[in-house]
Amino acid sequence: MDPDDVVADPNPHQSDSTPGAAPSQLAQMRSLTLEVSNDAAGAEQPAGNRSLPADFYETADEIEVTEKGSRLAGGLAGSASRGEPEDWRERSELDGEVLPSPSSSGYAGERGSIGGSNGIEGEADDGGPSLPDDWGRGKRHLDEDDASISWRNRKKHFFILSHSGKPIYSRYGDEHKLAGFSATLQAIISFVENGGDCIKFVRAGNHQVIFLVKGPIYLVCISCTEEPYEALKRQLELIYSQLLLILTKSVDRCFEKNPKFDMTPLLSGTDEVFSSLCHAFSWNPATFLHAYTCLPLAYSTRQAASAILQDVADSGVLFALLMCKHKVVSLSGAQKASLHPDDMLLLANFVISTESFRTSESFSPMCLPRYNPMVFLYVYIHFLDVDTYLMLLSTSSDSFYHLKDCRIHIETVLVKSNVLSEVQRSLLHSGLHVEDLPVDFSLRSGSLPHHLAMEKAIPDISSSHVGVGGPSGLWHFIYKSVNLDQYVSSEFSSPLSGSTRRKRLIRAYQKLYFSMHDKRTGPHKTQFRRDEDYVLLCWITQDFELYAAFDPLAEKAIAIKTCNRVCQWVRDVENEIFLFGAAPFSCPYPFLRGAVLSDLLRMKGFVLHYHILISDHCTK
Amino acid sequence: MGCSSSFPDRNAGRLASLNSESSTAPESKNLRVKLVLLGDSGVGKSCIVIRFVRGQFDPTSQVTVGASFLSQTLALQDSTTVKFEIWDTAGQERYASLAPLYYRGAAVAVVVYDITSPDTFKKAQYWVKELQKHATPGIIMALVGNKADLHENRAVSSEDALEYADNNGMFFIETSAKTADNINNLFEEIAKRLP
Ligand SMILES: Nc1nc2c(ncn2[C@@H]2O[C@H](COP(=O)(O)OP(=O)(O)OP(=O)(O)O)[C@@H](O)[C@H]2O)c(=O)[nH]1
Ligand SMILES: [Mg+2]
Numbered sequence: 051m052d053p054d055d056v057v058a059d060p061n062p063h064q065s066d067s068t069p070g071a072a073p074s075q076l077a078q079m080r081s082l083t084l085e086v087s088n089d090a091a092g093a094e095q096p097a098g099n100r101s102l103p104a105d106f107y108e109t110a111d112e113i114e115v116t117e118k119g120s121r122l123a124g125g126l127a128g129s130a131s132r133g134e135p136e137d138w139r140e141r142s143e144l145d146g147e148v149l150p151s152p153s154s155s156g157y158a159g160e161r162g163s164i165g166g167s168n169g170i171e172g173e174a175d176d177g178g179p180s181l182p183d184d185w186g187r188g189k190r191h192l193d194e195d196d197a198s199i200s201w202r203n204r205k206k207h208f209f210i211l212s213h214s215g216k217p218i219y220s221r222y223g224d225e226h227k228l229a230g231f232s233a234t235l236q237a238i239i240s241f242v243e244n245g246g247d248c249i250k251f252v253r254a255g256n257h258q259v260i261f262l263v264k265g266p267i268y269l270v271c272i273s274c275t276e277e278p279y280e281a282l283k284r285q286l287e288l289i290y291s292q293l294l295l296i297l298t299k300s301v302d303r304c305f306e307k308n309p310k311f312d313m314t315p316l317l318s319g320t321d322e323v324f325s326s327l328c329h330a331f332s333w334n335p336a337t338f339l340h341a342y343t344c345l346p347l348a349y350s351t352r353q354a355a356s357a358i359l360q361d362v363a364d365s366g367v368l369f370a371l372l373m374c375k376h377k378v379v380s381l382s383g384a385q386k387a388s389l390h391p392d393d394m395l396l397l398a399n400f401v402i403s404t405e406s407f408r409t410s411e412s413f414s415p416m417c418l419p420r421y422n423p424m425v426f427l428y429v430y431i432h433f434l435d436v437d438t439y440l441m442l443l444s445t446s447s448d449s450f451y452h453l454k455d456c457r458i459h460i461e462t463v464l465v466k467s468n469v470l471s472e473v474q475r476s477l478l479h480s481g482l483h484v485e486d487l488p489v490d491f492s493l494r495s496g497s498l499p500h501h502l503a504m505e506k507a508i509p510d511i512s513s514s515h516v517g518v519g520g521p522s523g524l525w526h527f528i529y530k531s532v533n534l535d536q537y538v539s540s541e542f543s544s545p546l547s548g549s550t551r552r553k554r555l556i557r558a559y560q561k562l563y564f565s566m567h568d569k570r571t572g573p574h575k576t577q578f579r580r581d582e583d584y585v586l587l588c589w590i591t592q593d594f595e596l597y598a599a600f601d602p603l604a605e606k607a608i609a610i611k612t613c614n615r616v617c618q619w620v621r622d623v624e625n626e627i628f629l630f631g632a633a634p635f636s637c638p639y640p641f642l643r644g645a646v647l648s649d650l651l652r653m654k655g656f657v658l659h660y661h662i663l664i665s666d667h668c669t670k
Numbered sequence: 671m672g673c674s675s676s677f678p679d680r681n682a683g684r685l686a687s688l689n690s691e692s693s694t695a696p697e698s699k700n701l702r703v704k705l706v707l708l709g710d711s712g713v714g715k716s717c718i719v720i721r722f723v724r725g726q727f728d729p730t731s732q733v734t735v736g737a738s739f740l741s742q743t744l745a746l747q748d749s750t751t752v753k754f755e756i757w758d759t760a761g762q763e764r765y766a767s768l769a770p771l772y773y774r775g776a777a778v779a780v781v782v783y784d785i786t787s788p789d790t791f792k793k794a795q796y797w798v799k800e801l802q803k804h805a806t807p808g809i810i811m812a813l814v815g816n817k818a819d820l821h822e823n824r825a826v827s828s829e830d831a832l833e834y835a836d837n838n839g840m841f842f843i844e845t846s847a848k849t850a851d852n853i854n855n856l857f858e859e860i861a862k863r864l865p
Contacts, residue, residue: 296764297764315763315764316763316764317764318711318733318762318763319711319733319735319762404732404735405732406716406732406733406734406735406738407735409716409720409732409738410738410739410740410758411738411739411740412734412735412736412737412738412739413736413737413739414735414736414737414760415736415765415768429736447768447771450739454739
């Protein structure tokens with residue numbers, strides 16, 4: 051590859067995109083209409099209590115974005131200067147995740163073919179039962195190397211290499227065959243390093259190359275997905291953390307002893323772990339939200355699970371986690387210990403993608419990089435059913451029999467109190483469906499019907515999506531509780547069926563997230579963005595972040611009102627969608643910030659000291 | 671999976687290499703034996719255990735991470751029962767330094783190689799040496815040449831293996847997890863050698 055443009059201390063957004071390249075995020079931002087208005091596009095202040103998004107009517111931090119190509123008149127004027135029809139959207143779906151090269155046996159094998167015969171990631175799983183985390187496993191395309199066309203056509207590569215240029219991991223192709231390519235990457239990095247700089251970013255045509263240097267270990271992403279630099283860097287950070295989870299940071303010492311140390315044997319057998327993480331970048335919002343999500347459950351059910359896990363945590367177990375797929379059922383930590391959402395993400399990814407844990411109970415060392423990157427913890431893993439698994443973490447390598455006894459105890463209680471069957475039921479039937487968004491809150495009385503526990507008929511997936519989300523056209527939302535480090539994501543409604551559309555939305559949210567948290571342009575409180583695909587609305591307060599997607603024709607005022615209703619709805623059902631009582635990792639004194647929340651907890655009879663378990667390891 | 675034990679019973683005694691549990695009748699003995707499998711990745715340790723515990727063979731068996739714990743009870747002729755608590759360890763290099771975690775306190779170590787791969791036989795010898803240095807003195811050691819069904823690709827002769835085993839006070843057997851050949855024999859022979 052010939053980098054057209056090497057930026058040594060880069061502010062990637064300021065690098066000029068080469069002709070023909072899709073504009074980088076900021077280039078798009080330049081074409082935004084910044085609307086400063088006092089009437090917030092005519093939205094009325096909704097009547098009501100806590101649901102008031104007072105911030106929405108503040109103008110200072112609002113950016114309003116109308117992407118080009120919008121079907122609305124205002125948007126059309128936007129930024130027609132570029133010849134390309136759309137850059138936000140990915141033009142080609144020739145993504146490596148689904149394009150099986152004919153001779154590769156890996157892809158279709160293990161879990162049955164999902165992608166259909168044409169191999170293009172597509173709509174083959176539309177409306178189907180396959181879940182995101184079950185998408186393609188074990189596709190490695192070992193037959194590929196940097197000379198193959200299919201390899202070059204992959205939209206997003208990830209590499210890990212050593213500072214001496216030895217390949218450690220490649221998302222596609224056999225890393226051993228990529229030794230020459232690896233050496234080239236190493237040469238670029240050290241060329242810049244020799245000048246006393248640290249390379250972060252290169253733009254070459256429509257590819258971005260992102261570099262991350264972690265001591266003797268280099269990570270590189272080559273992507274033409276137009277994800278923001280910050281997002282790709284974050285993905286590299288997670289890949290590095292996943293590596294630490296497997297090996298700890300003490301692996302650095304091997305390089306001190308021998309700079310030419312070959313690390314690949316140490317990672318053998320972990321391809322699945324990394325490929326499942328790379329895949330998560332395109333479907334799992336936890337990869338950028340810094341939060342985890344819970345399986346919806348009746349409050350009492352989760353309480354039953356929490357109580358028994360807390361018992362165990364009090365008996366010398368550092369962390370006890372009960373999870374269902376990538377969602378948390380409950381978790382508890384010993385005094386003063388708390389789990390970082392990133393560690394939870396990587397832990398769950400490791401366990402879910404390691405087939406041998408399903409065979410029998412297991413005991414394995416793992417490192418939680420946010421907890422302590424230098425040491426192993428000892429993890430007892432047991433699948434209680436196909437989807438539900440218990441992880442008990444201890445600092446002691448002798449703890450297996452104790453953890454095993456704890457598990458037997460926990461399992462007995464969970465079975466007796468029907469938690470496991472409730473978990474299975476929730477997996478099948480619950481979740482927030484935008485179609486269920488309560489219409490009028492002024493009519494509601496104190497208690498709401500149990501939206502979550504209700505069994506639902508599968509919504510009719512018709513070709514037309516008129517009517518989804520009611521007149522406001524709400525298609526999807528993510529609500530993150532800042533204090534709890536948790537988020538809830540609605541189910542995907544019919545306009546968003548199909549992995550391609552979902553992936554595109556997740557990328558759009560990701561982009562929104564990073565533009566809202568951009569340190570240079572300052573944190574924003576609200577953002578309204580319209581393009582061909584959707585209207586996106588983001589609203590950030592001290593207590594929560596809301597990301598919502600609407601029909602592209604949705605009116606702003608109605609969208610805002612709808613967001614209010616979503617927030618109200620989430621608060622009404624928060625007992626069932628969030629886990630209360632787990633110590634948040636990032637915020638030392640959450641209840642000083644979340645006055646409303648602490649009121650709520652008191653109402654629920656919580657004992658406050660129970661919740662203020664603070665980590666010694668806050669890194670934020 | 672699923673040997674259940676009662677919850678409160680978690681005293682250090684369980685970690686002892688070999689427990690004679692108090693038995694109901696004086697003539698029957700119930701033994702509980704901690705057994706560890708060691709050997710290079712891919713030699714078939716997990717397949718041997720799964721064959722012994724569940725009577726199945728999974729040709730797509732996945733690499734083990736850390737170690738798996740399984741148990742199986744074997745009834746002997748003399749109405750003795752032996753409950754094997756089996757540590758099926760990961761052969762991957764990154765776990766090598768953690769092996770003591772699993773063989774510490776073990777009464778039996780089964781060192782497995784693949785008869786079609788001399789490298790795995792070398793690796794087996796490495797494990798034998800390590801066990802001789804660090805394991806509980808008096809540990810019963812078995813040398814197992816697995817994948818005996820692939821005899822046309824044999825690369826380690828039975829004679830060499832037997833000689834090595836004899837020289838190191840080990841008991842030697844060739845097995846096939848695929849055909850189930852000698853799998854039960856392996857564990858019965860181990861049981862016979864228990865004190
Ligand atoms: N032909 C044949 N193949 C076998 C036999 N036993 C195991 N295999 C195959 O060998 C491969 C590896 O077997 P495993 O039992 O997973 O190997 P392992 O020793 O547990 O490997 P690690 O868990 O990585 O240490 C599997 O693909 C099995 O199909 C056997 O007796 N005969
Ligand atoms: Mg194994």
